[in-house]
Amino acid sequence: MPKLEANLQWMFNEYDLIDRYDAAARAGFNGVELQAPYSLSIDQIVERLERNSLSHVIINSPVTDPDTGKGNIALRPDRLDLYKERTAQAVEYASGLGCIGVNIGVGPIDDVDPDEARETLIANMYHAAEELGKVGVVALVEAINTRDQPGFFISTTKQSLRAIDDAGHPNLAVLYDFYHMQIMEGDLHMTVKENLSSIKHIQIADNPGRHEPGTGEINYNHLLPHLDAIGYDGWVGCEYGPSGNTEQTLSWASPWL
Numbered sequence: 001m002p003k004l005e006a007n008l009q010w011m012f013n014e015y016d017l018i019d020r021y022d023a024a025a026r027a028g029f030n031g032v033e034l035q036a037p038y039s040l041s042i043d044q045i046v047e048r049l050e051r052n053s054l055s056h057v058i059i060n061s062p063v064t065d066p067d068t069g070k071g072n073i074a075l076r077p078d079r080l081d082l083y084k085e086r087t088a089q090a091v092e093y094a095s096g097l098g099c100i101g102v103n104i105g106v107g108p109i110d111d112v113d114p115d116e117a118r119e120t121l122i123a124n125m126y127h128a129a130e131e132l133g134k135v136g137v138v139a140l141v142e143a144i145n146t147r148d149q150p151g152f153f154i155s156t157t158k159q160s161l162r163a164i165d166d167a168g169h170p171n172l173a174v175l176y177d178f179y180h181m182q183i184m185e186g187d188l189h190m191t192v193k194e195n196l197s198s199i200k201h202i203q204i205a206d207n208p209g210r211h212e213p214g215t216g217e218i219n220y221n222h223l224l225p226h227l228d229a230i231g232y233d234g235w236v237g238c239e240y241g242p243s244g245n246t247e248q249t250l251s252w253a254s255p256w257l
Contacts, residue, residue, distance in 0.1 A: 002224045002232075004256045005031030005057050007203070007239040012246045018044060025052035027250055028257035033237045035060040035103070038089065042096035049097070056097040057235045058140065058175075058201055061090040061128065063105035072107025074124045075117040075153055087128045095135040100235070101201050103140045103175055104128040108151035117153060122167050129169035138200050142175035145183040148210075156184050157191055161198060173200035177239065182207045182218055189223065193230045202232070205240030212240050214252045224256060 006012065006029045012020040018040055024032050030053070037045060037059050049056055063086060064071045065079065073079040073086065087104070094102045104125065109117050129139040143160045144152040154160055157176065164172045176199045178188055185191065192199065204223075206216030213220035227236070242249045250257075 002227050002236045002256055003031065003234070004253055005029055005033055005055070005235050005237050007237050008032050008034045009036065010239055010241050014246060018048060021045070021048035021052060021054060023246070025054055027247055028253075029054070031055040031057045031235055033058045033235075033239070036062065037093055037097070038062055042093060045097055055235075056099050057237065058099055058101045058103060059090065059093055059097065060103040061105045062086045063107060068110070070108060070110055071105060072110055072112070072153075074105045075107050075109060075112050075121050077112075077116050077120045080120065080124070083124050084127060087124075087131050090128075091131050091135055091137070094132065094137045099137055101138040101140045101173070101175070102128070102132055103142050104132075106141065106144070106152065106154045108149055109153045110151060118163075121153065122163065125163060125167040125172060126169050129167065129171040133169075133171035139169075139172050140175040140201055141172060142177060142203075143180060143184065144177075145180040147183055148180075155180075157181060157195060161195065164198070174198045175201045175203065177203040177205075178218060178220075178223065179203070179205035179207055179210055179240070188218070189226055192223075192227070192232075196230055196232060199232070199234075201234055201237065202227070203237040203239040205238075209243070210240055211243040212238075212249050212252055215243055220252070 006024040008020040012023040
């Protein structure tokens with residue numbers, strides 16, 4: 001049975017951030033993920049994880065450029081030192097929280113030369129994979145749809161795999177998001193099956209709207225059992241904005257919790 005976990009950046013927004021850990025556990029989740037845990041101390045989070053017997057599955061590296069507000073320092077050759085500093089912060093949190101992976105970030109190309117952006121990204125991917133590997137955490141690369149984030153530099157599964165291959169580090173893997181890839185390429189059933197060996201984390205939301213499964217066109221009643229059938233044994237992160245009160249919109253998940 002797929003191991004669902006709650007994305008606390010998106011879900012349980014009815015509560016303060018630290019209290020979302022408790023809410024997720026009450027709702028039946030055994031795991032959580034959170035893009036930006038950095039406003040909380042590691043000790044604060046660990047206390048809630050232990051209290052609720054929760055696993056903290058993934059976090060994101062903090063890759064927002066302080067000057068532009070855009071999450072693309074992984075692409076900017078003038079931000080190499082900053083990317084290393086942010087990676088060190090992610091390593092500290094991921095290790096302290098017991099995460100299995102970190103989304104190491106890509107971002108929109110903006111005004112960066114494409115060749116320089118790619119060269120910088122590949123170098124940063126290698127660095128993040130090396131540093132995270134020292135604490136037993138996988139560096140994850142996620143493709144994002146260009147409708148929600150115009151100009152996002154990696155927006156398909158093939159691009160993710162090509163960048164991972166170019167970086168050439170064994171501690172790199174794909175974070176595969178059904179929502180983003182439905183928009184960019186479709187064929188979800190076959191794509192996840194054919195690339196399973198490269199996928200270490202999966203996220204879900206329905207389309208359109210990016211709400212809970214059952215509110216759009218993606219057939220999760222097929223895809224979630226399909227993950228079992230093909231042998232995926234990792235976590236499935238619920239990275240969606242509930243269409244109403246979080247607890248009241250979880251009926252779709254009852255077979256999986």
